[in-house]
Amino acid sequence: MAEEPIAVALRRAADLTAAGNSDAAIHVVRGVLDEHPTHSEAWCHLGAAYLDAGDAESSLDAAKQAIRHGERSWGYRLASVALMELGRRDEAVVSAREAVRRDSQDWRCHVALAEALGTDDPQESFAAACRGIQLANNEARPFEVLGDAALRVHDKETARRAYYEAIKIDPANQHARTNLVRLGRPQLGTTTTPAQAEPLVQVHLGRIEELGLWLALRRASIGLAIGSLVLMLVGMDETYSVLGWFGLVLLLFVVFVVGSAWVKFARGVPVKKTLLDHRMLAVAAGLLGLSSVLLIVWTVLVALGAQTLNPLTIVLVTSVASVVVAALAIWRRSHPK
Structure with missing residues (x-):
């Protein structure tokens, strides 16, 4: 054969x-x-x-x-x-x-660990389920397992949102539907996705939404850090003519990553309230915003004919700081006390 x-x-x-x-x-x-x-x-x-x-x-x-x-x-x-x-x-x-x-990059391994730990170590089980979602937030199974893990740590709101996300991805997911009903959600029809029939009123960020924003901030910050470093290395050869265009592409990348994450995870949530309630998120967003503003300034200067790399140094430092804050926040939220 x-x-x-x-x-x-x-x-x-x-x-x-x-x-x-x-x-x-x-x-x-x-x-x-x-x-x-x-x-x-x-x-x-x-x-x-x-x-x-x-x-x-x-x-x-x-x-x-x-x-x-x-x-x-x-x-x-x-x-x-x-x-x-x-x-x-x-x-x-x-x-x-x-x-x-x-x-460690296969989400199914973390899901298996979350299920094996179960009630014996519910906190670590929850952390493993969170890591599964970080690796595959377009799969229903990690959300389903996160819902089960959240119930074991008595976090009904996260469980409800996790099951809801699982059903949005897989409307036929009976396990998630059953547990949503047990958590107090009305019975969901099997022919209509809950995204249309049972919208959750979003007035604040739950753990899942906050984790999604943190992942987006980390991704955007890493991209900005790597991009600014590349610009600095290329700029040493004084090839400034095309650098401005690369800086513009880098800015569009940051806007796309952060914007799409906000629409997906925090649409309808007041920005001011979110930043006040989540101080670390505000710090990371501020660092990323400062990096982006400085990159805009540098791009404009290059377009006007200036030949300087000084703003890029600050862009690199602030974006790396944003990565560190985001990585720390993700770790803390994946390992609840």
Whole structure:
């Protein structure tokens, strides 16, 4: 069986598992493994199918085979879920931590850790769920898990907003819908997205919205810091003719990142009230604003024929300071006391 047919077979197995036809999926993957017994991804698909069939023991055995044959993190995530099903929560946490260690940029690893920690360590579970959202805020699953974690730390408002975001991304998410009803939201229809039928009245920033703004501020500040450094390095060769245009592009990038984040997370929230209630956010926004104003000044000076890099030095320093403040704030909000 060639490599491309293997990929096709595994895709078919995944579709069968998602459709609830786990027996057929197991049959398909077994056919692959008969010819390629060391194919680690196939072992993971087999483990997922066994898990869907309710056979956690066989799923764990398949996950161990995947790990043995070099699977990077999926095998550990799968083993964590299987161990939880078997009631071996401590081992599940160890396996999930190893998945995070091996692939810290995969949101699914952090979600697995959040679920494994569960009620045993609700604060760390909440932190892991927050990290999952930082890596994949366009996926419903991290929001669903964050909602569960928020309930365990008795933060009903964050749980409500997390479930609401999960349903906006995946209107068929029954787990989020059920928990929203339990939290006091009216029953949501299955054919209408809650973004239209059940808008949340936004009068202040919740944890999710604040985290979204912080991520945008960090992204914009990093872009501004790197861009100003590039401008300084290029400017040393006195090639000022095109630098002004690059500065303009940099400014548009900052406006786009911050503006789109505000529209997504804080539309309808008074700016003055937000900055007064969130002092660190005001500091970071002020530093980013100062950097942007100085970049505008420098761009205008270059357009008028000036040849100076002095304002860029301050732009670099203030944008780096904004990055530091944003990184500290994100860490604090991902690790509630």
